[in-house]
Amino acid sequence: MENLSSWAYGIAKDELADNLPRRWKHVQSVARRVDFASIVVGEDSNFLIASALLHDIGYAPRLASTGFHPLDGARFLREQGAPLRLCGLVAHHSCAYKEAELRSLSAELSEWVDEETVLRDALWWADMTTTPDGDLTNVHDRIEEIQKRYGPEDLVTFFIRQAKPELVAAVERTEERLRAAGVDYTAK
DSSP, X not given: OOOHHHHHHHHHHHXXXXXXXXXXXXXXXXXXXXXXXXXXXXXXXXXXXXXXXXXXXXXXXXXXXXXXXXXXXXXHHHHTTXXXXXXXXXXXXXXXXXXHHHTTOHHHHTTSOOOXXXXXXXXXXXXXXXXXXSOBOOHHHHHHHHHHHHXXXXXHHHHHHHHHHHHHHHHHHHHHHHXXXXXXXXXX
16 A cells, blocks of 8 residues: 555545544544654554554444454454554554453454554554543543443443553553653643
């Protein structure tokens, strides 16, 4: 694919803008957020932007087959001919393996590798510091917001509690890298 981020924007817009406008607003803001992190991922910035735009594509109603959006999104992207690396970033975004365990979908998710790289951390950082409405937040408030939105008995609430240490660590690593590069990532 010649311009991966442009392709990703088109796919995300087609699937989310009309059907899930709040989700569309979130992914656009996550993509703007990763612009700050492009300096720390270098040549991988196109993958970072594309994964930010597509990380929640699996929520699109016509794509939701398992009800687990990272897996549904990765499968859809593979069908569209997306690079396997992009599929893996979507499949494993924001500590998805923990939720996959709770949903008994670990085997299905293991089809893709969690690359555990600077790029992966930057994607998690952007997602975990952007509200559902596209505003900036911090990782602790974002995790609290997720728990409130889903309620105390929901599987997603259990997942986010289990994932919190890894999510916070990825955010902290990314913010450390950004500070070292002299990037003011708190700007809107």
